[in-house]
Amino acid sequence: MCRRGGAKHVSQSDSDKGKQQGGGARAGEGRSAGRPATSGQSDKITARTEDFAAWYQDVIRQGDLAEAAEVVKGAMVIKPHGYAIWEKIQADLDRRFKETGHKNAYFPLLIPESFLRREAEHVEGFSPELAVVTIGGGKTLEEPYVIRPTSETIIGHFFARWIESWRDLPLLINQWANVVRWELRTRLFLRTTEFLWQEGHTAHATAEEARAETLRMLGVYADFAESVMAMPVIQGRKTQAEKFAGAVHSFAIEAMMQNGLALQAGTSHDLGQNFGKAFNVRFQNKDKELDYVWQTSWGVSTRLIGGLIMSHSDDQGLVLPPRLAPIHVVIVPIYRSDEERAAVLEQAQRLATDLRAQRLAGQALSVEVDDREGYKPGFKYFHWEQRGVPLRLELGPRDLAAGQAVCKRRDAAAKQTLPLAGLPERVLAELEAMQRELLDRARQRLREHTVLANSFEELAAILEPASAEQGGGKFVMVHLKDDAACDAKIKELKASVRCLPLVDAHDGPGKCIITGEPVAQRAVVAKAY
Known part of the structure; x- marks a missing residue:
């Protein structure tokens, strides 16, 4: 063989x-001129051990996947070979979404600015990243439009028009689209001002149905990552400090790149009734009472291509x-x-x-x-x-x-x-x-670079090496309280709490390495993209 x-x-x-x-x-025949x-x-492609970031850019360039769109700050051009990979991702995921009962739709790119203000946590979370249109047809707009950073608000508006009764539920929608988030530090595929993604949005009659949907779609992403991308992931819940703005709980799949750094490869959010209340998305339940719907949203993006590159490629170039x-x-x-x-x-x-x-x-x-x-x-x-x-x-x-x-x-x-x-x-x-x-x-690689730490000092020592991005990164499992102050303390190490795994593969309950309080399980801490 x-x-x-x-x-x-x-x-x-x-x-x-x-x-x-x-x-x-x-x-x-001779060779054509210039060939x-x-x-x-x-x-030449830079060796991974020499400069992982340069290696990543070299692989993209030599693989003819994408290039920076220098005339548009932070944007990229996805070239045909790179886009063909995205089409393969789309085709497989689209089939999975339809098999789970979701239908594709498309909603406006421009969102009234007032929509974002209706959900306070949501607008606060996205404000620094917004691109706003204030002029249209040569005239100042009466109300500015936000270029879509995500679509919970605009979709909530239309869900309120479409949903009247429990018979209209569940409503399962997916959208393939582009979004704009004004990034300051960009890297091709991983973080760009404009990127391509899919975003699923669903409405349900009960909190239990919404939570089940949130976890079901997280499982769809995890299976896709492992069976198609050959990229193992950890499924887990984000801490309250790291959750999506406006969600009750957020869940993610976290992958380890060849240098040991983490990549959040997909997210699934239980929105509770937050957006239902903000946009008055109500329905008559089986008891003929009015109630607000329970919603979810979930998405993956062209960031997956970055994960694909950093999971498998070598010093000769792209490996797919x-x-x-x-x-x-x-x-x-x-x-x-x-x-x-x-x-x-x-x-x-x-x-x-x-x-x-x-x-x-x-x-x-x-x-x-x-x-x-x-x-x-x-x-x-x-x-x-x-x-x-x-x-x-x-x-x-x-x-x-x-x-x-x-x-x-x-x-x-x-x-x-x-x-x-x-x-x-x-x-x-x-x-x-x-x-x-x-x-x-x-x-x-994931097994060999996942370690335990039982104190903050031990965690700091593991995360300390300056060469982490060159291959010394680790996933460190620590007992940690789900608390904003604890998250902030971890960030002092230039790391973050990636998730609380849904399956605790380690030793169960313990004491928080920062507060000393009892916690149910270990969390994943790592440096990340």
């Missing part, structure tokens, strides 16, 4: 000849789990003459057709035959490697004669030869194995 260890190497394969002799260019001859001429890769397999033909080219391309196209008949997690394999002229095979290998394509097949005249192809899995160091007979099924097995092994490695 084409994975680490035990790989069978070819003594003189067509891929070796191609790199030595420039195979892949049509015989008699790189070898991978060595491409930009097969279930999220826009292209699963690339076939690189190798030849030196027109005659060889015709024969190799014919077999490559046949192989591509057979591969596309295979299905990974219900989706047909996406296969690219790189028949570009004027590029050496080595350059093509480098090109697709940096874009995270999970598996590469190299095919030349000698391979055809031997009835084989050379296989290179993106997450493995070694190549291997595989027989053409049964190759599509073997490739599918390799992709499935890669998906599993990426998750296994990420789970191992």
Whole structure:
């Protein structure tokens, strides 16, 4: 199998000849002006251990995922390859939302400023991040509009018009949209002024139904992160100081990046009746009494792509789990003459057709035959490697004669030869194995970098290393009171309380490391993005 260890190497394969002799260019042709001859001429990616932040930016640049939109403060341009990953995320999550009874809708981008003032905690939480429109059609607006930072208020307004009776409940809505939050310190995919996301909004007849929905959608996010992104997460409740502005309780999935820092990858909020009361969203219950609805909201964003990069990529560039890769397999033909080219391309196209008949997690394999002229095979290998394509097949005249192809899995160091007979099924097995092994490695990292601390001094010592972002970060499990003063004390360490895990995998009750008061369980404390 084409994975680490035990790989069978070819003594003189067509891929070796191609790199030595420039195979892949049509015989008699030179390279087009300005095109790189070898991978060595491409930009270098900073090593993770040298500068993790620079490495992250390099992977995005070399993977052709996105770039800063310098003419718009804090915004980014998501390039086609990056957007294709977002489309894969959208497609999988959209299917899950519809399977759980949610329907898509779209609400206005511009929200009357007065709407935000109706829920005091909500407006206070978002005020520093708001972008406000004050002029329209060349005239000062009678009431300014806020560019959507989130949609609880505008959706609450329309829910009040749509809901009259318990028969209208539950109302389960999802919206795919962009939002604007005026960020001061931005980083591509992780924190930008404008970003893409989905936001679910639901209304229920009881508090119990709303809480069940909140946790159900948190579970949907967790399953997606683990089964599709190969990114293990901790599901937990946010502290009262860290909860969403206007929520009764907030829940999140927290993931550990390769450097040990935390990334909040998704949130789900139990809004209680706060927005129902603010927007007069009432219904007649089964006892014919008027009551306010109980609401939830939940969302994930393009931040997931940042998490994907920092979970799996390496010093050669982007690594994508097969279930999220826009292209699963690339076939690189190798030849030196027109005659060889015709024969190799014919077999490559046949192989591509057979591969596309295979299905990974219900989706047909996406296969690219790189028949570009004027590029050496080595350059093509480098090109697709940096874009995270999970598996590469190299095919030349000698391979055809031997009835084989050379296989290179993106997450493995070694190549291997595989027989053409049964190759599509073997490739599918390799992709499935890669998906599993990426998750296994990420789970191992989470286990190895999660530690316990039983005092504030011990916690401070663990979080102290200046090189935390370079790979020394930890998830520290501590007994901590859910109290604003305790949260503030943790922030003195340039860390935060990430969540109170829904499943306490450690030692249960204990004494708060700050106040000494008894608490029910440990919390996750970490430095985070």
